[in-house]
Amino acid sequence: MTQRIALLRGINVGRAKRIAMADLRDLIEDLGFFDVRTMLNSGNALFRTARRSNRRIAADLEAAINERFGFEVPIVVVSGEELDLIVDEDSLARNGGDPARHLVAFLADGAALDKAEALLGETWEPEAIALGSRAAYLWCPDGIIQSKLLKAFSRATGEAATTRNWATVLKLQQAVAYPPR
Numbered sequence: 001m002t003q004r005i006a007l008l009r010g011i012n013v014g015r016a017k018r019i020a021m022a023d024l025r026d027l028i029e030d031l032g033f034f035d036v037r038t039m040l041n042s043g044n045a046l047f048r049t050a051r052r053s054n055r056r057i058a059a060d061l062e063a064a065i066n067e068r069f070g071f072e073v074p075i076v077v078v079s080g081e082e083l084d085l086i087v088d089e090d091s092l093a094r095n096g097g098d099p100a101r102h103l104v105a106f107l108a109d110g111a112a113l114d115k116a117e118a119l120l121g122e123t124w125e126p127e128a129i130a131l132g133s134r135a136a137y138l139w140c141p142d143g144i145i146q147s148k149l150l151k152a153f154s155r156a157t158g159e160a161a162t163t164r165n166w167a168t169v170l171k172l173q174q175a176v177a178y179p180p181r
Contacts, residue, residue, distance in 0.1 A: 001049060002048065002050070002052075003079065004033075004046070004047055004049055005077065006047070006076075007075065008044075009043070009073060009075065009076070010043075010162075011042070012041050012042060019043070019069060021038040027064055028047055031061070039171060039172060040171075044168070055109075057077045058077045062075050075162075076161075080176035080177070083176060086132060086134050090166075091130045099165055099167040099170075100167065102139055103137070103138040105138060105153065106164070107161045116153055116161075124148070127142075127148070129149055136153065136161070
């Protein structure tokens with residue numbers, strides 16, 4: 001069984017698309033996944049499965065959420081090993097700084113990452129962007145609300161990406177490395 005992380009985009013922000021984490025855990029268990037846990041209230045679910053396809057897992061979760069809760073939620077699924085790679089490839093992490101202003105954008109596929117590549121040719125200072133093989137990394141020192149880079153990234157990738165701040169990414173990595181017994 002492989003540890004997987006489902007990253008739900010845009011839930012529990014404001015009053016729309018509300019899902020209680022207990023309800024999300026129940027839904028994931030009902031789909032046959034094991035050792036289901038959630039982290040924070042922003043749509044991070046950890047579970048074990050023998051299934052191999054992240055895309056299929058994400059599609060099944062999306063369909064189940066739509067059926068049960070009545071709205072669409074884009075989901076990116078990564079394995080624990082992929083999360084380790086994503087963390088290791090983050091060249092912006094070496095700069096330090098406020099982890100709430102350092103974002104990791106998880107992308108469903110390489111085509112979405114390719115769309116973000118054009119942003120590398122532009123000047124964003126004091127902001128910064130870097131790309132890895134499975135994620136994009138954004139440094140937004142003036143905050144995410146004021147970030148021109150994050151707005152441009154969102155336009156380029158659409159709903160194919162979901163972001164987490166650096167502190168959350170490291171918490172997810174820790175949770176995968178040390179699952180409860």
